[in-house]
Amino acid sequence: MAGLKMTCFDCGQVNRVPDDKLTAGPKCATCGTKLMSNKAIEIDLKTLQKAAKTDDVPLVVDFWAPWCGPCRMMAPEFSKAASELSGKARLVKVNTEMHQNASPKFGIRGIPTMVKFAKGKEVKRQSGAVPASAIITWAST
Template sequence: MALRKETAVHIPCPACGAVNRVPPDRLSQEPVCGRCGGALVPEKPLTVTDSTFAKQVERCDLPVVVDFWAGWCGPCQTMAPVVDAAARNLSPHVRVAKMEVDQNPQTAGRFGIRSIPTIILFRGGQEVDRVAGAMQANQFEPWVRQHL
């Protein structure tokens, strides 16, 4: 999970949207937003929508794992605690986000989400890998870490 040490990491604030510059060596010190004081990399999944996806995922310098899910989906419900645990365990070096596909059809369509859950890992705003279907708890974090 090594980030380049020579430059600051740009992290959009989940609360107010302000883009913050954080030195990589300060990530483990629970950085907060310079504008609103909110946690920049909370230890819980960030909810993203069609209107916040570009800023919170594509403009974030941290790797971002997005869980595309739906409330009526049984496997999605099974994955929820796995995603929650990953947010705690991967913070502050990875941002974990969730997007409810029925409420956000533009982004789900843009990424061709045809089955749920679908988990996509983004780095530098670009898709690196994806998994369609539920993963076991012992598979999820190793899958993320192998792509960092």
């Protein structure tokens, strides 16, 4: 069966979506949740691990914490980038305070840190707060 694999961030089900339907608002076949959002979605560590390993659509993760000033400054920029990249990549956030195993699991030494996964592998990472334009450029390459 053709199509790109995408993990539902709500129920964890892996869905196959035809390439030409990525911008048409695909939904999870199990729970009906939108698979391609125009905003950054907060997910847990278990969902991240599954999506990072399984998904064919690029996944950009912002590792952050509520007490981190630069993280709070970057949050609206990350959301703007998510809107701009909808249909090309999925942007998610993992709260390292809430999911304390995330940092050691993914080798996060400072926050905010963005990590891009594509086709089951980490392809790049960047630490530090950046504006939406830089996030879009970074995620697109």
